[in-house]
Amino acid sequence: MKENTEVAKEFKDAFEALCKEIGKVIVGHDEIVENVLICLFAGGNVLLEGVPGLGKTMLVRTLSEVLDLPFSRIQFTPDLMPADIVGTNLITEDRQFKFQPGPIFSNIVLADEINRATPKTQSALLECMQEKSVTVGGTIHQLDRPFFVLGTQNPLEMEGTYPLPEAQLDRFLFKLLVSFPSREDLNEILLRTTEKVEVTPQKIAKQEDIKKWMDVVRDVYVAPHVRDYASRLLLATHPGSTYASEKTNRFVRFGSSPRGGQALIRSAKIKALIQGRYNASFDDVAQSAIPALRHRMILNFEGEAERISTDTIVEDILEHVKRDEGSSKK
Known part of the structure; x- marks a missing residue:
């Protein structure tokens, strides 16, 4: 077996490579990127709080591209129902029930503006986060590992929102505050988004790699x-x-x-x-x-x-x- 120091070095190299690759797209949020990856490898979920336009959605999309994992985005709105997240049973032509999975069946799930949905819908997502499974029609459907939820919320527009209760906030391993970029970072963002500067992150880790490192963390x-x-x-x-x-x-x-x-x-x-x-x-x-x-x-x-x-x-x-x-x- 490999020595512990060798395993730690391999993890360190892989972690730094992920941060560097994500940093090619995400500007000025090195600490946020590091903490998001910590939550991923710890098997937890993360809540990102910040005003619109700071790159929260881009961060999640870039993360899924670098990790080569399936990604789904759920835009939370007041009329969103639990079945829109977890899925539902449909009747087929031969009058049989068939389960139609919802967007929650993915490895990386972006719950965008989670505080805009009703508590009933929020609870459906948070149950999945805790149990790593979905129960529909009495049947339990296991979610694939790793299962990683990144919730976002806007701290400014609170009208018509349903703030997460403390017991539900507790389901998130970390709560991260996404700050406004500095002058230098803002200039770089404007350059990348208004000029012919294309940055495409490379896929440098697969699902099996993430599972392996998650097991290493526990040891x-x-x-x-x-x-x-x-x-x-x-x-x-x-x-x-x-x-x-x-x-x-x-x-x-x-x-x-x-x-x-x-x-x-x-x-x-x-x-x-x-x-x-x-x-x-x-x-x-x-x-x-x-x-x-x-x-x-x-x-x-x-x-x-x-x-x-x-x-x-x-x-x-x-x-x-x-x-x-x-x-x-x-």
């Missing part, structure tokens, strides 16, 4: 004290906890579920592999804390009134919780 070692650090970070999001920071106690109503801890560990394993290591460190856990926990905390009245960002609270938690085996300051 990365996490020491007990590193796992305990992730647990203490999670507990620090709960007001009244021994590990809670001052801002948690003051501004947070409810903290993260155990899924937040799972997100910290799974992403930390990939962070380690990216750096050529086969064991996760404190830094790997800390670097994933904001995207993994920002959408898993509910602010109280004071937090909402003060317009406190959950990112600020997570940063405060990272400063408050000690990395050694002892507990944080009380």
Whole structure:
């Protein structure tokens, strides 16, 4: 068998190649690209939040081209029904029921403007994300692996939208904020989209490659004290906890579920592999804390009134919780 360091190096090379290929099309979002790939290899899903025109849809389409995986796009609207996503049973000419799969039956699914659909339709998608299967007419249909959902939402136009409930937000491994491009990046975007500059990404990974690397991720070692650090970070999001920071106690109503801890560990394993290591460190856990926990905390009245960002609270938690085996300051 290959040495762990050799496997880690192979993963690192493959990951960097994917980032580089996607970067040929996507300008100025290196961190977003890296975190999206982390979610893919961790077997999770990602929620992208940003104003229109920042390349969220282009990112997903480019990802499917580079990975050579089937891709489907679902435009969420108020009149979209669950059957429009998962599929339905149709009656054939010989009066037999035949299942017609919906667009959810793909490896990469873009749920565009997910907050524009009704909660009933949102739940149909989120059930698929959690169970990796679809039940229609009493029959369970398994979704192919890898199954990766990228949801997008616009934080500006909130009229006529149905914001995802916290329990449903919890199904996303990461929530990523897509920022506006810098002056240099904007100039490059304008050049590529208004001149005769064609960039075609190459297919550099197949479905079997993704499955292999997903299995490798699960084998990365996490020491007990590193796992305990992730647990203490999670507990620090709960007001009244021994590990809670001052801002948690003051501004947070409810903290993260155990899924937040799972997100910290799974992403930390990939962070380690990216750096050529086969064991996760404190830094790997800390670097994933904001995207993994920002959408898993509910602010109280004071937090909402003060317009406190959950990112600020997570940063405060990272400063408050000690990395050694002892507990944080009380």
